[in-house]
Amino acid sequence: MILNYGDVGPITMKQKCSKCDMQAIFFRKYSGEKLCKNCFSGSILQKTSKTISKYKMIKRGNDVAVAVSGGKDSLVLLHILNKISRKLDFNIKAITIDEGIKGYRDEALQIAHTFCKQLKIEHHVYSYKKLFKLTLEDALDLRKSKMSACSICGTLRRRAIDIAAKDINHNIVATAHNLDDQIQTFIINMISGDVNKIGFMHPDSTTNRIKPFSEIYESEIVFFAYINNIPFQSEPCPHMNEGIRTQIREFVNMLEKEHTGIKNNLLKSILKISNTTKKLYGKEKKMCINCGNLCSNDICSVCSVRSQITKT
Numbered sequence: 001m002i003l004n005y006g007d008v009g010p011i012t013m014k015q016k017c018s019k020c021d022m023q024a025i026f027f028r029k030y031s032g033e034k035l036c037k038n039c040f041s042g043s044i045l046q047k048t049s050k051t052i053s054k055y056k057m058i059k060r061g062n063d064v065a066v067a068v069s070g071g072k073d074s075l076v077l078l079h080i081l082n083k084i085s086r087k088l089d090f091n092i093k094a095i096t097i098d099e100g101i102k103g104y105r106d107e108a109l110q111i112a113h114t115f116c117k118q119l120k121i122e123h124h125v126y127s128y129k130k131l132f133k134l135t136l137e138d139a140l141d142l143r144k145s146k147m148s149a150c151s152i153c154g155t156l157r158r159r160a161i162d163i164a165a166k167d168i169n170h171n172i173v174a175t176a177h178n179l180d181d182q183i184q185t186f187i188i189n190m191i192s193g194d195v196n197k198i199g200f201m202h203p204d205s206t207t208n209r210i211k212p213f214s215e216i217y218e219s220e221i222v223f224f225a226y227i228n229n230i231p232f233q234s235e236p237c238p239h240m241n242e243g244i245r246t247q248i249r250e251f252v253n254m255l256e257k258e259h260t261g262i263k264n265n266l267l268k269s270i271l272k273i274s275n276t277t278k279k280l281y282g283k284e285k286k287m288c289i290n291c292g293n294l295c296s297n298d299i300c301s302v303c304s305v306r307s308q309i310t311k312t
Contacts, residue, residue: 026223030261037227044224048080048212052088055203057210058172060089064210065170067161068094068116068123070108072225072232073176075115077213079230081174082119092174095164097157098127100135101238108233115231126164128156132306140239145308149239155305159293165208177211179267180218184248186270191244196296199278202271217263 015024015034022036035043052058066081068074078094085092094116098105109125116123129135134142139152165173177185182201189197203214213221225232240246255262287293288300295301 025227028220030264041224041228044076044216044220045080045083047216048077049084051203051215052084052210052212055210057174057203057212058088058090062090062172063170064090064092064172064174065161065165065168066092066094067173067175068096068112069176070096070110070112070233071176072230072234073178073213073218073221075112075230075232076221076225076228077174077176078115078119078121079228081212082121091170093122093124093168093170095161095168096123096125097160097164098125098129099153099157100128100137102137104235104238107235111231111233124164124168126160126167128160131160131163132156132302136239139309143309147305147308148242150243150245152305152309153239155301159302171208173209175209175211176213176221178213178216178218178221179263180249180252182211182214182270183252183263183266184245186266186273187248187252188244195277198274199280200274202274202278204275215267 016022017024017036017039018033019039020036022038024034024036026035026040027033028035033043058064064081064085066074066078068078078092081092094112096109096112098109113123113125127135128139136149136153136156139156140149143152161173161175165171186198186201189195189201203211224230252263252266285294285296286298288295288303289298290303291300293300293302299307
C-alpha cells in the first residue's frame with residue numbers, strides 16, 4: 001500500500017516509524033521522518049504546544065475563543081486546544097461566523113455544532129446579517145467596485161470574530177491559520193503593496209489574536225484530521241476562486257514539491273521581514289471616525305468595505 005498525501009512523499013506500509021517500531025503511514029519529506037499514526041499525531045500536538053509556548057500565546061487561566069468554521073483546520077485546532085487546555089489550565093469556547101452563503105454554510109454550522117457538543121465545548125454562532133445588517137450574498141449583490149468576495153468576507157469576518165469574542169468575555173482569539181496561509185497572505189500583501197499589514201504578521205506582533213498552527217503545513221493538518229476521524233466540511237467555498245489566493249497556493253505547492261522544505265524557509269524569511277517592517281512602517285492605532293473601532297487609518301477596514309460595496 002502506498003500513501004502519498006499533499007507535501008509528503010510515498011511510503012510503503014512495510015517501513016517502520018522513525019520514533020518507534022510501529023508501521024509508518026506518513027513520510028515527512030522536509031525532515032526525513034517516517035511516522036506511525038500515534039507518533040504523527042503526537043508531533044502535531046507537540047508542534048502546536050511549542051508554538052504556543054515560544055510566542056507566549058496563552059497563559060494559565062486565559063479565556064480563549066476558538067474561531068471554528070467547520071473546516072479541517074479549525075476543527076483540528078479545537079480538538080488540539082481542548083487537549084492542551086487540560087494541561088495548561090485555560091478555558092476555551094468556540095465561535096462560528098455565519099456569512100449567509102446559501103447551500104454552503106449550513107453544513108459547516110451543523111458539523112461545528114455536533115463536534116463542539118461531542119467535546120463538551122460551549123459553542124456560539126454570530127451572523128453577518130445580525131452584526132452588519134446584510135449577508136455576504138447581499139454584499140456581493142450590492143457591490144459596484146472591483147472588490148473580490150474574499151476581500152469583503154475576510155474584512156467582515158475579522159470584525160465579527162472580534163465582536164463575538166468580546167460578547168462572550170474571552171480576551172484571546174485563536175484562529176487556525178496554518179503555515180501555508182501565512183505564506184499566501186504575505187505574497188498577497190506584497191502584490192497589493194500593503195507593507196503595513198506585513199508588519200503585523202509576526203506572532204509577537206499580535207495582542208489578542210493567536211495562530212497556534214502558523215508553523216504547521218496545511219497538508220499535515222488534513223492528514224491529522226483524516227487519521228483521527230475528525231469530521232469537517234470538504235466542499236470549498238463557492239467564491240474561493242474570485243481571489244488570487246488559490247493560484248498562489250498552487251504555485252507554492254509546486255515549489256515545495258520540487259524543492260522540499262521551501263515553505264519552512266519562506267516562513268523564516270517572512271518572520272524576519274515582518275519584524276523589520278513593523279519597526280519601519282508600523283502605525284499607532286487610532287479610532288475610526290465612523291464607528292469608533294481601533295484601526296491604523298482614519299477609517300477602519302469594515303467602514304471602508306461598506307463604502308466600497310455601494311461605490312459607483
